[in-house]
Amino acid sequence: MDQTRNQPSAGKFWSWFIPVGRQVGGWAFALNRVTAIGLTFYLFLHLAVLSLLAKGPDGYNGFLALTENPIIKFGEWAVVAAVFLHGLNGIRIILTSFGVGVTRQKQLFYGFTVVAVLIILIFTIRMY
Amino acid sequence: MSKPHVIVIGAGFTGVATAHDLALRGCDVTVVERGDLCNGTSGRTHGLLHSGGRYAVKDKESAVECIDENMILRKIVPQVIEPNGGLFVALDESDLAYAEQFIESCEECHIPLEELKPDQALKLEPNINPKVLIAFLIPDGTFDPLRLALAFAGTAKHNGAKFHTFTEVGSLLTDGAGNVTGIKVSNRASGKSEEMRADVVVNATGAWAGHITAMAGLDAPVKPTPGIMVAYNQRFVQRALNRLNAPGDGDIVLPQRRMVVVGTTSFDAEDVDYIPTTDDQIKLMLERGSELIPGIRSAKPRGIFMAARPLVGGGSGRSMARTFKCYDHKETHNVDGLVTITGGKATTLRAMAEKTADVVCAKLNITTPCATKETPLLSYRQYYATTN
Amino acid sequence: MTENWKITLRVYRQKENQTSHFDDFQMDVNPDEYVLDAVERAWAFHDRTICFRHACHHSTCGACGMRVNGVEKLTCITLIRDVTRNGATLKVEPLRNFPVVSDLAVDMGVFYRKMEAVGARAVLPVTEAEIEDPPSKWDAEDSQYIRLSDCIECGLCMSACPIMATTPEYLGPAPLAAAQDQGLRRKPELLSVVDCEDGVWRCHSAFECTAVCPSFVEPARRIMNLRVQVVDMRLRKLFGKA
């Protein structure tokens, strides 16, 4: 019977995001994916915005004033947060991929997340 | 000439082995099973590839059957068997007294035997009770129950047999003269019911044989005799471990993957659809199991279950013969078209199938001899191949 | 005296073409019993049309995998005490990522075919059995004894893996673990089966498989190691030292 009549899990490709029965590893994976999508979106937005630099000082400085707007500032903060959460979790995945700490991946995740949150705090203080 | 159609009711060991044998002999076989494969006694068997040692003294007939089948199964389906051998150990004087007749009977039943001194036994199996007085090495083994059945079923399926799981037999179809011509089944998965015609219907439902024969107004002398099994979460031994004495409760401990399984007890039961486990029997298994392997006291149970042996013939419990009976109801009750096979042990599934298939082929005047002794079985995963 | 709990056993029901729904059964259970016993009792005494797969009842056959309160469990060794409380609900659903045959029974054919494709070994020499603290040391002399492999093909990891939910073509944790168990050095032909997008590179280290595996196989660790084996073989091939 080839038609895969699946049951409760919703549509296929966002099912990694459904929290039912997820355990630590599953959350880390979902977090990693969400931050990845966010960062990639920001990357290309960032590249586009920088084109103002080529047009000369007033255009760019004008944009700088924009960064005081709370929404944009929060966006910037989110990017910084995403960078460290994604980055450190990525290190965890690379370590486990080469067998380091594979049996203690949960502790590794907790450890790296704490470090990430600390760094994010430093930047938050710096930005506000 | 179209192939004769045979329906086998029950996909336990006997059912799938019979399907395999009949398929090899050119029958068109349909197996119906109310649950999935091995959801009855077969799934919950202890898993002992019997050498016959346990029954050599009291039940030579089934002991010989076991040792012969043991050797055959090792050849035709090695993929699911741990052929690591077994030990009969004596721990106290009464065990020791049993040794004499044990050796004689084993020789009589051509069961190979090797006597071991305590230190030799402890070297082979360091975790058995250090108070071992004497031990005998015999060709026991263990197997994974479901995969043994899947190997037979997969090979039968490959040779054309069709399997209908979750299909329960509601009633038997009969012609005017009370002969069985087919079955009426309801499919639990789809809710639909249908009728299936066949030249012969084989009732291979083991401990439930009485349910099917009752549909034809007959009774089957099968006495469901459940026994408890307790699995513990540590693999203490490589070999099957038997207590050197007359068959008793909790006298066998088998390794299975990373566990050991202590079995079993024996009591009568009418309704075998659900048999609750009882605390006293669980304690008894812990007691007896730790006599053989002291380490079991510190292990945790990992699965406790009851399995209903289909015993046949007179008497009850342990005294009943372990051999199997195959009835052609034409001879016994002048009801044609129905053959019942019940009794026996897991290890003798191939021999039971051969006997049943001989009876069925005689009724259908098929002359091809049984070939299952030499035909190696396909991989058990063949049951899931995408053929039919 | 055995304790007695009153629980609501909520069973996922689905017949061939009808929509799925849940049936509740009020059950008196002994908390030290197993979830499978409760399901079997619901079948025996309440509703004989419940379809579920079970055989060995002691975690060696792999038939009774289900999702219990959302998490993949082997119901024959899962104590009721560990998954619910007195008076609470115990929800059992079929495994994810497999077509449902009916109610709690799923069709794991594609999974068995994948295991066959990588040649998963049903039995393996005792000395290769990675038991962390073997009660007695398996020394070389024991080498001729063989043991059923740890993986009982129960499918829990295939249900828990978030990537399995995206495509049935992904090999999945257990088949990859079985490939690693044999080693690419020993079976080089496995390289082409596992070194591809539906093979080892689809694993995104969610570790859900190891979290639910009841048989100590730790598929995640094995997939990571398999990845290193693939990289090693590819690099050797690149530099001609295959």
Place this chain on the structure above:
Amino acid sequence: MSQSTSSYISGPRPGETTWIWLIKIVTGPLLILVLMLHLIVNHYIGSTPTGLMTYTDIVRYYQNPIIPAIEILFLITVVTHSLIGLRGIILDMNPSRQVLSVVTWLFSLLGVFSVVYGIWLALTIASKGG
């Protein structure tokens, strides 16, 4: 694509290989280092109160030729890493082979274009200071 011996649903799709994964794995840690530098530079040494750099700060910063080189290297790694990752996510949407090859081509073009654009941008900023 070798017709593999497997008898399961379909032959393995050749889309992901060791090298793509290795690139992703190598660019990851590299990114962390350069990104730390990038964040510190952008939030700590700029002249605005919150440390962001004004136009003149940036032009002055780009005078030292190493800076554009680092920024371009950083751009290449981040674009490669993110596009490989994004493609991995799209893989999980179970695309057909045609769609997958289109996506692969699209991303490669996008990657090349972004890098070329980045190099051009860096050089123009550097030239502004001359």
